[in-house]
Amino acid sequence: xxxxxxxxxxxxxxxxxxxxxxxxxxxxxxxxxxxxxxxxxxxxxxxxxxxxxxxxxxxxxxxxxxxxxxxxxxxxxxxxxxxxxxxxxxxxxxxxxxxxxxxxxxxxxxxxxxxxxxxxxxxxxxxxxxxxxxxxxxxxxxxxxxxxxxxxxxxxxxxxxxxxxxxxxxxxxxxxxxxxxxxxxxxxxxxxxxxxxxxxxxxxxxxxxxxxxxxxxxxxxxxxxxxxxxxxxxxxxxxxxxxxxxxxxxxxxxxxxxxxxxxxxxxxxxxxxxxxxxxxxxxxxxxxxxxxxxxxxxxxxxxxxxxxxxxxxxxxxxxxxxxxxxxxxxxxxxxxxxxxxxxxxxxxxxxxxxxxxxxxxxxxxxxxxxxxxxxxxxxxxxxxxxxxxxxxxxxxxxxxxxxxxxxxxxxxxxxxxxxxxxxxxxxxxxxxxxxxxxxxxxxxxxxxxxxxxxxxxxxxxxxxxxxxxxxxxxxxxxxxxxxxxxxxxxxxxxxxxxxxxxxxxxxxxxxxxxxxxxxxxxxxxxx
Amino acid sequence: xxxxxxxxxxxxxxxxxxxxxxxxxxxxxxxxxxxxxxxxxxxxxxxxxxxxxxxxxxxxxxxxxxxxxxxxxxxxxxxxxxxxxxxxxxxxxxxxxxxxxxxxxxxxxxxxxxxxxxxxxxxxxxxxxxxxxxxxxxxxxxxxxxxxxxxxxxxxxxxxxxxxxxxxxxxxxxxxxxxxxxxxxxxxxxxxxxxxxxxxxxxxxxxxxxxxxxxxxxxxxxxxxxxxxxxxxxxxxxxxxxxxxxxxxxxxxxxxxxxxxxxxxxxxxxxxxxxxxxxxxxxxxxxxxxxxxxxxxxxxxxxxxxxxxxxxxxxxxxxxxxxxxxxxxxxxxxxxxxxxxxxxxxxxxxxxxxxxxxxxxxxxxxxxxxxxxxxxxxxxxxxxxxxxxxxxxxxxxxxxxxxxxxxxxxxxxxxxxxxxxxxxxxxxxxxxxxxxxxxxxxxxxxxxxxxxxxxxxxxxxxxxxxx
Numbered sequence: 001x002x003x004x005x006x007x008x009x010x011x012x013x014x015x016x017x018x019x020x021x022x023x024x025x026x027x028x029x030x031x032x033x034x035x036x037x038x039x040x041x042x043x044x045x046x047x048x049x050x051x052x053x054x055x056x057x058x059x060x061x062x063x064x065x066x067x068x069x070x071x072x073x074x075x076x077x078x079x080x081x082x083x084x085x086x087x088x089x090x091x092x093x094x095x096x097x098x099x100x101x102x103x104x105x106x107x108x109x110x111x112x113x114x115x116x117x118x119x120x121x122x123x124x125x126x127x128x129x130x131x132x133x134x135x136x137x138x139x140x141x142x143x144x145x146x147x148x149x150x151x152x153x154x155x156x157x158x159x160x161x162x163x164x165x166x167x168x169x170x171x172x173x174x175x176x177x178x179x180x181x182x183x184x185x186x187x188x189x190x191x192x193x194x195x196x197x198x199x200x201x202x203x204x205x206x207x208x209x210x211x212x213x214x215x216x217x218x219x220x221x222x223x224x225x226x227x228x229x230x231x232x233x234x235x236x237x238x239x240x241x242x243x244x245x246x247x248x249x250x251x252x253x254x255x256x257x258x259x260x261x262x263x264x265x266x267x268x269x270x271x272x273x274x275x276x277x278x279x280x281x282x283x284x285x286x287x288x289x290x291x292x293x294x295x296x297x298x299x300x301x302x303x304x305x306x307x308x309x310x311x312x313x314x315x316x317x318x319x320x321x322x323x324x325x326x327x328x329x330x331x332x333x334x335x336x337x338x339x340x341x342x343x344x345x346x347x348x349x350x351x352x353x354x355x356x357x358x359x360x361x362x363x364x365x366x367x368x369x370x371x372x373x374x375x376x377x378x379x380x381x382x383x384x385x386x387x388x389x390x391x392x393x394x395x396x397x398x399x400x401x402x403x404x405x406x407x408x409x410x411x412x413x414x415x416x417x418x419x420x421x422x423x424x425x426x427x428x429x430x431x432x433x434x435x436x437x438x439x440x441x442x443x444x445x446x447x448x449x450x451x452x453x454x455x456x457x458x459x460x461x462x463x464x465x466x467x468x469x470x471x472x473x474x475x476x477x478x479x480x481x482x483x484x485x486x487x488x489x490x491x492x493x494x495x496x497x498x499x500x501x502x503x504x505x506x507x508x509x510x511x512x513x514x515x516x517x518x519x520x521x522x523x524x525x526x527x
Numbered sequence: 528x529x530x531x532x533x534x535x536x537x538x539x540x541x542x543x544x545x546x547x548x549x550x551x552x553x554x555x556x557x558x559x560x561x562x563x564x565x566x567x568x569x570x571x572x573x574x575x576x577x578x579x580x581x582x583x584x585x586x587x588x589x590x591x592x593x594x595x596x597x598x599x600x601x602x603x604x605x606x607x608x609x610x611x612x613x614x615x616x617x618x619x620x621x622x623x624x625x626x627x628x629x630x631x632x633x634x635x636x637x638x639x640x641x642x643x644x645x646x647x648x649x650x651x652x653x654x655x656x657x658x659x660x661x662x663x664x665x666x667x668x669x670x671x672x673x674x675x676x677x678x679x680x681x682x683x684x685x686x687x688x689x690x691x692x693x694x695x696x697x698x699x700x701x702x703x704x705x706x707x708x709x710x711x712x713x714x715x716x717x718x719x720x721x722x723x724x725x726x727x728x729x730x731x732x733x734x735x736x737x738x739x740x741x742x743x744x745x746x747x748x749x750x751x752x753x754x755x756x757x758x759x760x761x762x763x764x765x766x767x768x769x770x771x772x773x774x775x776x777x778x779x780x781x782x783x784x785x786x787x788x789x790x791x792x793x794x795x796x797x798x799x800x801x802x803x804x805x806x807x808x809x810x811x812x813x814x815x816x817x818x819x820x821x822x823x824x825x826x827x828x829x830x831x832x833x834x835x836x837x838x839x840x841x842x843x844x845x846x847x848x849x850x851x852x853x854x855x856x857x858x859x860x861x862x863x864x865x866x867x868x869x870x871x872x873x874x875x876x877x878x879x880x881x882x883x884x885x886x887x888x889x890x891x892x893x894x895x896x897x898x899x900x901x902x903x904x905x906x907x908x909x910x911x912x913x914x915x916x917x918x919x920x921x922x923x924x925x926x927x928x929x930x931x932x933x934x935x936x937x938x939x940x941x942x943x944x945x946x947x948x949x950x951x952x953x954x955x956x957x958x959x960x961x962x963x964x965x966x967x968x969x970x971x972x973x974x975x976x977x978x979x980x981x982x983x984x985x986x987x988x989x990x991x992x993x994x
Contacts, residue, residue, distance in 0.1 A: 003837055005798075005830060013845065014833045206749060221736075224750040227768065230907060237765045240755060268887075319893060330887070359796075359858075365847060379758055 010347050011364075012356040037150050038117035039231060041126045042140055044155035044204060047194050048167040050218065051156055054239065055128040056425050058154075061238055064398045065371060066364070067123050067231065072113050074129035077105035085177040088189045091196040106136070110143050117149060124231065125149075132201040141210075152232050153212035154239070155204045163218060164194075171424050218244055238375070244422075247381040248291070249399070251392050252417040254303035255279045256438040260414065263439070265337070266323060266330040271306045274436055278415045279310035281434040285417060286311060286384065295383045297321065297373075304386050315386075320373050323388035327360025334443070349446045352408035363408050366394050374398055389441055392418075399427045409445050414438035563676050564643040565759060567652045568666055570681035572727060573720050574693040576746065577682055580767070581654040582953050584680075587766055590926045591899055592892070593759065594648045598639055600655035603631035611703040614718040619725055632662065636669050643675065650759065651675075658727040660734075667738075678760050679740035680767065681730050686745055690720075697952050746772055766903070772950075775909040777927070778814070779920050780945045782831035783807045784966040787859070788942065791967075791993025794851060794858040799834045802964055806943045807838030809962040813945065814839060814912060823911045825849065825901075832914045843914075848901050851916035855888025862971065862990040866983050873986055877977040880936035891936050894922050902926055917969055920946075927955045937973060942966035967993055 003016040041058070043051040055071045062069035079085070081101055090098045106129060116122035131137055137153070144151040158164065168190050172178070178186035204212050206225050213236050214223040222240060227233050255275025259267050271279065286294065296313055298304040299321035308315040329337050329344070337345050341358075348355040356362035361369075370391060377383060377395075385395065389412050397407040399420050412418075415438045419430040567584065569577040581597045588595040605611070607627055616624045632655065642648040657663055663679070670677045684690065694716050698704065704712040730740055732751075741764050742751040750768055755761050783803025787795045799807065814822065824841055826832035827849035836843040857865050857872075865873050869886075876883040884890035889897075898919065905911060905923075913923065917940050925935040927948050940946075943966045947958040968991040976985040 005833060005837070007830075013828060014830050016837065220754060222750070222752040224752065224768065226748055230904065233765075233769055233907065236768065237761075240752065240764065241761055319896070368847070376758060379761065 010351050010355050039124045039150040042153045043128045044131045046197050048164050049156035049158050055126045060401045069124040071126045071128050072109045074106050074109050077109050088193040091193050134202045155214045157216045241378045249420045250384040254307045256414050257303040260439045263333040266326040268302050270302050278436040279307045283311045291382045298386045307386050320369050321387045324390035325360040327357035329357050353404040370394050565650045565676045568679045569654050570657045572723050574690045575682040575684050581652045585652050586929045595650040597652045597654050598635045600632050600635050603635050614715050617719050617722040660728050681742045683744050769906045777948045778912040782835045784942050785831040788967050791861045794854040796829050798830050806964045807835040811839045819910045826914045835914050848897050849915045852918035853888040855885035866986050871979045874979040881932040898922050
């Protein structure tokens with residue numbers, strides 16, 4: 001006898017009623033997840049080849065599509081272990097002390113990878129380090145095999161000196177290692193640092209049976225070997241679509257609509273008079289930006305297209321950019337919803353990301369729907385996207401690395417353009433209000449929200465997170481007074497005292513000071 | 528927004544194959560996969576899968592709405608020469624034959640030009656060995672003159688087993704070997720390959736670094752991708768990297784008969800009828816009989832498909848993308864009610880069922896776009912059973928069986944019938960298995976009269992019976 005089904009109240013997903021042990025693992029997502037064994041993505045490449053850039057960007061993308069992912073940057077572990085960086089000498093291959101420390105850092109990072117993937121619900125870990133020797137990579141493969149993790153290498157190869165110099169200027173000279181240096185000295189030291197790695201660099205060899213992608217010359221060419229599964233295939237596709245050309249993405253909503261004026265959800269209304277004013281203002285704004293080759297994208301809803309029409313330039317309509325489908329609540333005001341479906345409204349407030357309107361969509365569904373738009377945005381250069389509140393929140397969450405929890409409450413007011421410019425490892429955002437009054441359609445997270453037990457924590461489910469904070473805030477260094485000797489291999493602590501003369505390692509008791517880093521900076525050049 | 532004005536204006540950027548150019552709204556957007564016509568040029572020795580890739584890629588591109596056509600130079604050669612004698616034709620020193628072969632390539636290029644300019648095609652797949660730099664330069668010049676983009680797809684394979692298998696699958700049955708016995712044919716074909724090998728110059732990492740191409744090694748274990756220029760090339764690369772040739776079967780089926788099916792209502796989210804439940808059970812028996820290890824089962828998010836899967840007693844995965852077409856304002860209605868409440872919409876749908884979008888709902892064209900990730904994942908997978916819905920199943924079937932947008936909405940996908948698809952040679956074998964449990968018919972043929980001012984009886988003449 002087939003089991004009875006009930007529809008879970010928030011996501012409207014049909015599941016067998018006796019929920020203790022469903023035969024099918026319950027998938028919280030709109031689409032199945034395919035990365036069953038956890039995956040470790042291993043970056044490979046000389047310094048300043050864009051490894052950290054790719055690590056962070058990829059992590060941001062994977063988290064956004066619902067795959068919990070975290071970067072483990074070994075350089076940060078090194079900065080933790082060695083309080084003050086003095087010079088490139090640290091990286092000389094004959095600097096035995098340093099070599100040991102670096103090895104220990106890698107091992108510590110791998111321990112954390114294991115913990116993330118096994119105990120913390122992680123699906124993908126990005127191991128961001130040079131990993132330029134076969135020996136180091138074999139150690140990682142061994143680690144993967146012991147723990148039943150899949151290993152996928154991403155190697156960045158680039159010999160163009162102008163690209164390298166530009167990378168160094170963009171993210172290295174302002175890095176904590178060089179905080180007391182002037183730019184020229186920093187540049188010089190870093191280049192010497194690269195030389196230290198070059199002599200022992202063994203690029204990935206296609207004849208080994210490894211799964212990898214070699215990114216050559218910033219994406220001009222790719223060598224892809226033995227993709228094992230869905231997630232590796234998506235990672236490869238993503239890496240092949242991103243680029244580093246400077247460009248700007250403008251996100252805005254349609255002008256105020258007649259429905260907005262009365263607080264109606266959804267529907268397909270046209271612009272109000274103020275909405276039309278905004279559209280004209282938008283046209284002027286776009287002209288002032290003086291961009292060559294601006295693409296304009298709209299949804300297929302009237303208000304978004306009408307807004308674009310005022311610009312007098314060609315535009316493309318994407319059904320995928322349509323506003324979230326409010327199902328049975330379409331075209332109702334919030335008050336009407338409250339009256340007719342008070343329970344639905346309460347459920348929505350409880351878990352706005354996962355909540356699906358009956359016969360409608362959830363933010364989670366939106367992310368899936370909008371993903372091809374993101375992929376195409378990555379390929380493009382200057383683009384203006386004229387969309388809707390929920391959709392804009394999704395897109396913004398992708399660019400600004402916001403979690404599922406934050407996404408439905410991001411502020412995207414009418415008549416305001418968000419100008420996004422990629423910079424260093426992140427995205428600069430400028431908010432430009434075009435000075436035409438409009439209704440406020442933002443509903444804050446209600447104060448007393450009754451959070452159902454474990455609605456955000458589901459076994460087998462995937463809760464998109466922001467790219468989690470850097471490892472510097474790991475629990476193991478909670479107590480500033482606690483000697484680090486317990487955590488690090490004893491030999492490392494003793495190494496702290498056997499420093500070569502020019503290497504001012506801090507004393508063991510002091511060096512693991514927690515570094516406070518502001519997570520709210522939009523500009524995060526170096527972690 | 529009124530369904531007709533939106534759907535038929537050909538403005539969707541992803542999949543707006545301009546198969547009908549009427550209703551083009553002024554100032555509306557244009558599909559932007561690429562701004563120039565693109566030539567995909569195959570490269571490789573015989574029996575390396577070039578034609579297989581050409582046909583499959585073409586099928587995929589057409590399905591997502593990019594008008595594509597294969598030009599197979601071998602076919603031109605067969606038309607130009609009376610009959611095939613032996614591999615001697617392909618010897619590098621056979622100057623007569625060389626002239627003919629070159630002329631065939633030129634003729635094919637001319638037709639490519641016509642396809643782009645007169646038939647408004649967007650992509651051409653130029654299927655030939657193209658193994659010399661000289662031949663490729665001819666193509667590059669031709670493309671440059673005409674403003675076409677060129678993307679090379681080179682297939683490199685040294686595994687003798689794979690080559691032998693290819694020869695067996697598609698060469699022995701080729702018109703060239705129609706009167707030959709198997710062993711002779713194989714021997715001749717191998718000699719033919721040797722003729723090409725002498726002059727084969729693969730795409731060169733250095734000399735050809737400014738060309739756009741993908742090199743496929745050993746049926747996909749490795750790829751080298753160079754200078755992808757635009758969106759369509761990126762999609763092509765992604766597709767090529769996801770397909771495989773491991774034998775497997777795909778089973779397509781609808782959910783068991785639902786309560787709403789019984790009363791002739793469309794859409795909704797009802798449960799199975801008693802007969803539907805019986806079907807679910809029969810489906811379980813049938814699938815077990817297929818003895819497949821590692822079968823994946825996929826359903827939509829709708830109750831009726833999930834209930835069907837539940838009866839199988841194996842894990843299944845739910846895809847929202849497999850949900851039935853959204854009938855918008857017509858959800859839960861019978862066709863009679865649609866005729867009564869929206870007679871014009873009903874007629875417009877009959878006029879262009881593929882592009883027609885229900886008010887506040889979807890069109891088949893939207894469905895295809897929605898289903899594309901499902902198809903991509905199906906390509907990656909091996910044995911899969913997809914339990915879905917009528918319109919969705921028609922879209923998937925159209926992809927596998929290379930049906931046009933015109934045919935797609937009228938493909939027959941009756942309840943309680945499993946379609947077993949097995950890739951074979953250049954296409955797909957399809958076995959239809961009715962599991963012997965009666966169900967209502969939900970298939971509505973196109974009526975004779977599709978005018979908006981037709982009589983209700985004319986509109987309803989093809990509606991299947993229901994309670």
